Amino acid sequence: MGERYRNTFDGDEFGIMFDEIFSQLQSFEIGGTEFSLFSLIIGAIIMLIGFTIARIARAIFNKYYAPVLPEHTAKNFGKMIYFGIIIISFLVFTSTTGIDFSGLVVAGGILGIVIGFATQSVVANLISGIFLLIEKPAKQGDSIELPDSNISGSFVDVGTFSVRVRKFDGTIMRIPNEKFFTSNIRVLTDSPVRRHEAKVGIAYKEDIDGAIQILRKTISSRMPYVLHEPEPEFRVEELGDSSINILILVWHPKQDWGKVVPMLLKVAKNALDDAGIEIPFPQRVIWKRE
Amino acid sequence: MGLENTHKEYSSYGSYDIEEELVLFFPSVEIRIKRESENVFSYLRKDPEGNIAEKIIPVQGNKIKIEVAPIRPLNYPVRRTNFVYLKFDQEVYLAKNASTTFLVRCPVEIGIFLIHDSHKDSMDWFTCDPSGSRFGLYGSPDTGKLCKFFKVPIVKTEMDSEPFLSCVMRLDFENLLERGYSVTKAIFPVTDHFLYYKEDRAQLDSLKVTLRKRMAVEYVETAEVHLKDMQWQKSPSWEKDTETPSMEMSLE
Numbered sequence: 113m114g115e116r117y118r119n120t121f122d123g124d125e126f127g128i129m130f131d132e133i134f135s136q137l138q139s140f141e142i143g144g145t146e147f148s149l150f151s152l153i154i155g156a157i158i159m160l161i162g163f164t165i166a167r168i169a170r171a172i173f174n175k176y177y178a179p180v181l182p183e184h185t186a187k188n189f190g191k192m193i194y195f196g197i198i199i200i201s202f203l204v205f206t207s208t209t210g211i212d213f214s215g216l217v218v219a220g221g222i223l224g225i226v227i228g229f230a231t232q233s234v235v236a237n238l239i240s241g242i243f244l245l246i247e248k249p250a251k252q253g254d255s256i257e258l259p260d261s262n263i264s265g266s267f268v269d270v271g272t273f274s275v276r277v278r279k280f281d282g283t284i285m286r287i288p289n290e291k292f293f294t295s296n297i298r299v300l301t302d303s304p305v306r307r308h309e310a311k312v313g314i315a316y317k318e319d320i321d322g323a324i325q326i327l328r329k330t331i332s333s334r335m336p337y338v339l340h341e342p343e344p345e346f347r348v349e350e351l352g353d354s355s356i357n358i359l360i361l362v363w364h365p366k367q368d369w370g371k372v373v374p375m376l377l378k379v380a381k382n383a384l385d386d387a388g389i390e391i392p393f394p395q396r397v398i399w400k401r402e
Numbered sequence: 403m404g405l406e407n408t409h410k411e412y413s414s415y416g417s418y419d420i421e422e423e424l425v426l427f428f429p430s431v432e433i434r435i436k437r438e439s440e441n442v443f444s445y446l447r448k449d450p451e452g453n454i455a456e457k458i459i460p461v462q463g464n465k466i467k468i469e470v471a472p473i474r475p476l477n478y479p480v481r482r483t484n485f486v487y488l489k490f491d492q493e494v495y496l497a498k499n500a501s502t503t504f505l506v507r508c509p510v511e512i513g514i515f516l517i518h519d520s521h522k523d524s525m526d527w528f529t530c531d532p533s534g535s536r537f538g539l540y541g542s543p544d545t546g547k548l549c550k551f552f553k554v555p556i557v558k559t560e561m562d563s564e565p566f567l568s569c570v571m572r573l574d575f576e577n578l579l580e581r582g583y584s585v586t587k588a589i590f591p592v593t594d595h596f597l598y599y600k601e602d603r604a605q606l607d608s609l610k611v612t613l614r615k616r617m618a619v620e621y622v623e624t625a626e627v628h629l630k631d632m633q634w635q636k637s638p639s640w641e642k643d644t645e646t647p648s649m650e651m652s653l654e
Binding site: 304332338367371 | 478480487489532535536537538539540543544546547548551
C-alpha cells in the first residue's frame with residue numbers, strides 16, 4: 113500500500129505530467145493563429161479593466177453631466193461612452209493576443225451575407241435605430257401620434273431594435289425601429305402652443321353674431337388655459353341641414369390639451385343653453401299634400 | 403371686483419406674528435391661521451373659485467411669523483413660463499430719437515411666506531383675480547414664446563396700483579431708430595424683476611427699452627432696473643430668480 117502510494121505521487125512523474133499539460137496550454141492554435149496562455153490572461157485582464165472603466169465612466173457621466181443634458185441626449189451619450197470604451201478595450205485585447213482578422217474577413221463576408229438574409233428585419237431595425245438617433249424625430253417625453261398605426265402617446269426612447277411609446281392609458285407600446293422610421297410621425301408637443309377645433313350648431317332663427325359673442329365671452333371667462341393672444345376664432349363653417357355650424361378655434365399651451373379639449377364643447381353648450389340659444393338636432397319637415 | 407367699497411376692510415402686505423389666531427381678508431379671498439395645539443397651527447384659505455386650501459404647520463416655538471407679499475403673476479392657472487406679455491390699452495408713439503417714461507399696471511399674485519431662522523419659505527400663493535390671468539403667445543406658433551398675457555392700462559403715479567390685484571411698473575423707452583414708432587406691448591422675463599410693497603400697494607422693477615438698428619435689422623433691447631427706494635419693502639421671491647442682463651426682441 114505504502115509502495116503504491118509512493119509510486120502514484122512520485123514527484124518527478126507529477127512534474128513531468130504538469131509540464132506536459134502546461135506546455136500544451138501555453139500555446140495553442142485556432143484558425144491558424146497561435147495563442148499563448150499568458151497573452152489570453154493579459155487579454156482577459158484588459159477586458160475586465162475595460163468593462164470596469166466603462167462602468168465608472170458611465171456612472172460619472174450620469175452623475176455629473178447627464179442632469180444638465182436633455183434626457184434622451186444623456187441616455188445616448190451614456191451608451192456611447194460605455195460601448196465606446198468596451199470596443200476600445202476589445203481592440204487592445206485583440207492587438208495584445210495577436211489575433212489576425214484578415215482570415216476572418218472572407219469567412220465573415222460570406223457569413224455576413226448568410227446572416228444578413230436570415231436576420232434581414234433585425235438588421236433593418238438596427239440600421240433604422242441608428243438613423244432615428246441621428247434624425248431625432250421626437251424628444252423623450254414628447255407627445256406623438258402615428259396616424260397610420262393609430263398609435264398616440266408619449267415618446268419614451270429609441271432602443272437597439274425598437275422604439276417605446278407610452279400610450280396615454282399608461283401601457284407601453286413597442287414599435288420596431290424600421291416601422292417607426294418609415295411611419296408618418298406627428299409630434300404634438302414640439303411647438304409651445306397647440307390649436308383645437310370644435311363645432312357647434314345653432315338654429316337658423318338665432319342671431320349668429322350674438323351667439324358668437326356669447327361663446328367668446330364664456331370661453332374667455334371660464335377657460336383659463338385658452339390663449340387670449342391669438343384670440344379664439346369663430347367661423348361660420350356651414351349652413352347645414354338642421355343648423356348653422358360654427359367652428360371654434362382655440363389655442364392652448366402644449367401641455368394643457370387635457371384642460372381644454374374635453375371642456376370646450378361642454379362650455380360652449382352650457383353658454384348657448386344659458387343664453388336660450390337653440391342647438392337643433394337633425395330634423396325633417398314633412399309636408400302633407402292636400 | 404367691487405374693490406372701492408370694501409377696500410378699507412382688507413389686510414395689508416407685511417409680516418405678521420401669530421400666537422393664537424389671525425384672519426386676513428383680501429379681495430374675494432380669506433385666510434385663517436389658528437393655533438391647534440402647543441406646537442401646531444392650521445392654515446386655511448378660501449379663494450374666489452370656492453376652493454379651500456388647508457395646511458397643518460408644525461412649529462418649534464410657541465408662535466409663528468408669516469409675511470404676506472406680492473409675487474410675480476406666473477402661477478395661475480399653472481406655471482408654464484417666466485415671461486409676461488403686457489398689451490397696453492393705448493398706443494405710445496415715440497418720435498425719432500425721442501425718449502419717454504410711462505407707468506403701466508401689471509397684475510400680481512399674493513404669496514404667503516413662513517419666516518423662521520431668517521429664512522422665508524414659500525408656503526402658499528393665490529390670486530384675487532383669476533379671470534384676469536391668462537396665457538398669450540408672442541410670435542408664431544412654432545417658434546413663439548408662451549407668456550402670461552395681460553391687457554393693462556397706462557397710469558399716472560407709482561401709487562396707482564390696485565390693492566392685491568396689481569403693481570405699477572415704469573417703462574423707460576428710447577427710440578434710436580431713424581423713424582417714429584408706435585409701442586403697443588412689452589414682453590419680458592418677469593423673473594428678472596423684483597416686486598416691492600408698501601401697505602397694500604406694489605411696484606415692479608422698471609424696464610429700460612431701447613429701439614435700435616443694427617445693420618438692416620431693427621430690434622428692441624431691454625434691461626431691468628432695480629428699485630432703490632428704501633421706503634418700499636422688497637418682496638421675497640416665490641420662484642427661482644433668473645439673471646438675464648439684457649434681452650433682444652424683434653420689432654413687429
